[in-house]
Amino acid sequence: MWFKKRKPAAAAPGLDVSMHGDTLAKLQALERSVSTYERIFRGSRGYAFLDWDLPNSKMAWNGGFWSHLGYSDADMEFISNPDKFIEYVHPDDQKKLMSNIFAHLRSSGPGEIVFRIRKKKGGHIWAEARVDAERNAKGRVVYMSGIVFDVTKLKQTEQALLISEARHARIIQSSNDGIWEWSSAHGGFHFSNRCWEHLGFTEHDDIVNQGMDRMSAWRKRMHPDDLKEFDHTLQEHVQNRVPFDVEYRIRGKDEHWRWIRARGQMTYDEAGKPTRMSGTNMDVTEIKLAEERVLKAKEVAEEANRAKSDFLSSMSHELRTPLNSILGFAQLCDADKSLLPEQRANIAEIRRAGEHLLQLVGDVLDLAKIESRRMGFSLEPVTPARLLAEAVSSLQSQAEMRGISVTLEPACDESDVDVVADAVRLKQVFLNLLSNAIKYNVDGGSVHVGCARLEEAFLRVTVKDSGRGIAEHLQKQMYQPFNRLGNEASSIEGSGVGLVITKQLVEQMGGLIGFSSKENVGSEFWVDMPVYLGQPIEQFADDRRREDMSAGAIPALEVEGERTILYVEDNPPNQRLMKQFLVRYPNLRLEIAAEPIRGIYLARKLQPDLIVMDINLPGMDGFETLAVLKQDPITEAIPVIALTANALVKDIERGKESGFDYYLTKPLNLSQLVNVFNDLLMQENMQSLNN
Missing domain, CATH: 1.10.287.130 (Signal transduction histidine kinase, dimerisation/phosphotransfer (DHp) domain)
Incomplete structure (x- = not known):
């Protein structure tokens, strides 16, 4: 709205009571009207009411607009001068404002313009002026009246919206994704050009329509087997709000099958009826072909x-x-x-x-x-002391030929602890380790065999020699078949598979093997075997079989208090497995993210106590996702476990070097996972107590 102010009659000190009754009433009404407008002006901080008297070159301002900008009554003398007023307008908008004023003087009807006005203490606000003109009998404008008001917030919102729209347009353009939308109000589907470009078409190709609507043309090109899955997924999304995420094949312009991954979200009205569905199409043909090549190569x-x-x-x-x-x-x-x-x-x-x-x-x-897992094991209670004595005795003559002393420490002779093992295979392990300690020793050297109980669960047997040792750069190759670590040209006989066999035997009997070595000082190998705790003999085979299937006795969860675990995994069966497993632990709250970007968002939002992450994820792999988490101060301290099918030695080494707290391989070993939970979450408990 706008308001035109006219020159008021000279104020009289009082009303003449001798006036005619009608004239008196009109004057009283006019006085009330003026009082009303004055109150409106005083209460209008963000508005200015303008009445520009062009013949007298005077601008009358009312309202609180100028005081809102910090100006005083003394400043109004300049602001009311048309020649001075233009100085308060932003330099970039002065020419535009003057052109608009001249155009309005030449034409009839209301005028509108948005421009910037300088504040008293610096800076500018956006203002909108809406005015109308009154002309004399000759058609010349004598008054220009209207309203000026602050629209800064509206302008900022408008600019932010434009920036946001431009940003989304750039993201969509760079992502190579196609956009589609269905609306119940308009009926039918809208496909962006990129959707058809995925198939090799342009939007002008007649073959796309074929006399039917775009959606029908699209569905006609979909693989019949995948069309059923597509419709079922869509129905589940609409009726049960299940996420719409489906991959399907569709014929391209060259009649070859393309793979599309479609994702979308339906919106509903207050009555629960679908109103609009928006989504994206991603061309995943190359990914699918790569997966097929990998599977074929694996086979x-x-x-x-x-x-x-x-x-x-x-x-x-x-x-x-x-x-x-x-x-x-x-x-x-x-x-x-x-x-x-x-x-x-x-x-x-x-x-x-x-x-x-x-x-x-x-x-x-x-x-x-x-x-090939065809070597049989007969697990039973075995006394390592007896087997060690036999192994030392059988190799004694070989050691004496080179003046090497072999010492069986008293702890081994006196130990009556039994371990769970195959006696023949365990003796083979001891013979391999002792034979290597003698073979790669120096003339006149020594070999020491020791035994020690590790808590209740394991017995450790160590074989330490004073030989030439193993160079640090070769230690990673220790368990590679037929690799003799630089001794191929030496006079020492060997095949390079003894340690590989030893490691495999130990691990398949449920034990652990490790070593430490220093060049020109010697090496120490150790084997940890599970202690026999009185189980019935007939349980050994079943126990071993359950261990091989990763479904043995699961240790107790020692974590107290509620904990949140974020699982970043795109495979639905793996998600269900984790859900069903953690149901038995009410204090562990599980959150699942099917994509790395979603996982990063939830990690920042929830700040979970632990993150379990797959490596082969869509868009970003686990290594890239971990790097993002570790660079963010909010998430850098959260422990992260890799749980992946990438089980090659180089993959495991890369996982450890990248910063994963643990690198676990599939199939999922539930006992191992609980032990990791206990380790990492118990550390967090201790840190909380220390803090």
């Missing part, structure tokens, strides 16, 4: 590994037959007393070479059996 590798194991097993058996003949006849020749000393020496070389070759064949056969 080929697994088949090749099976073929290798079968070949090694078969060849080992085939080689044993002629080797047995060679060694048998060599023994017969050795028993012949009529042979000359030179001949006996030759026979001894044949026997020594044959026995070494037989040992190599046996190692290869064992390795093939272990890798």
Whole structure:
């Protein structure tokens, strides 16, 4: 609205009571009207009422607008001067304002303009002026009256909206995603050009429409098998509010199948009826092709590994037959007393070479059996002290030939602790470790064998030598098959598989193996075996089978108080497994994020006590997601566990170097996961108590 003010009559000191009654009433009404407008002016801080007398070049201002900008009554003398007023307008808007005023003087009807006005203490506000003109008999404007008001907040909101729209447009453009929307008010679907570009079309291709609406044309190109899944997912989303996230195949312009991942969200009115659904299409064809190549490569590798194991097993058996003949006849020749000393020496070389070759064949056969999981174990209570004594005794002569002393510490002789193991395989482990300690020792060196109880669960056996040690840069290659760590050209015999077999045997019996080594000082290998705690013998096979299936006795959760765990995993079956597992722990609250961006958002919002994260995630992998979390002060201290199917040695090493607190591999070992929970969450408890 606007208000035109006219020159008031000269104020009289009082009303003449002798006036005619009608005239008196009109004057009284006018006085009340003026009082009303004056009250309105005083209460209008953000508004200015303008009455510009052009013939007299005077601008009359009413209202609280100028005091709202910090100006006093003394300033109004300049503001009311049309020649001075323009100085209060922002320099960039002065020309526009003057052009608008001249245009309004030439034309009829109301005028509107938005411009900036300077505040008393600096800075500017946005103002909008709405005015109208009154003309004389000659058509010349004599008065321009109206209202000026502050629209700064509206302008800021408008600018923020424009910036936001531009930002979203850039994001959508850079993401290569197509946009689609359905509206109940308009009916039908809207597809952005990018949706059709995914299929190789442009929006002008006639083949897209084929005389039907866009949605029908799109559905006609979808794979029949995937169309059913698409409709089912859509129905679940509309009726049960299940997230709409589906992948399907669709024929492109070249008639080849493309893979599209569609995600969307339905909105509803107050009555619960669907009103609008918006979503995105992502072209995931290359990802799907990559997945197919990986699966195919995995199948080929697994088949090749099976073929290798079968070949090694078969060849080992085939080689044993002629080797047995060679060694048998060599023994017969050795028993012949009529042979000359030179001949006996030759026979001894044949026997020594044959026995070494037989040992190599046996190692290869064992390795093939272990890798194919065809080596049987007979688990039972075993006394390590007895097996160690037998192993030391059998290798004593080999050590004495080089002046190496082998010492079995009293703790081993006196220990009557039994462990759960296969006696034959455990003795093989001890023999391998002792043989290496002697073989790679220095002449006149020493070997010490020790035993120690680790709490209640394990017994540790250590084999320490004073040999040449292992260079630090070679230690990561310790358990690689046929890798002799630089001793290939030495005079020391070996195949490079002994330690690999030892490690596999120990782990498949439920134990652990490790080592420490320093070049030119020596090495110490240790084996931890589970202590026998009185279980019935017949339970061993079942217990071992359950351990192999990662479904053994799950340890107790020692964490007290409520804890929040965020699981970043895009695979629904894995999500369900974690949900069902954590149901048994009411104090653990589980939050799930199917995408890394969502996971980062929830980590910042919830600040969980622990994050469990897959590595192969859509958009960002687990390593990139971890880097973002560690760079954010809000989330950098949250422990993060990797839980992934990437189980190669290089993957595990990369996971540890990237900063994961634990790197766990699938299939999920529930007992291991609870132990990790106890470790990390109990550390948090201790930190809280210390703080």
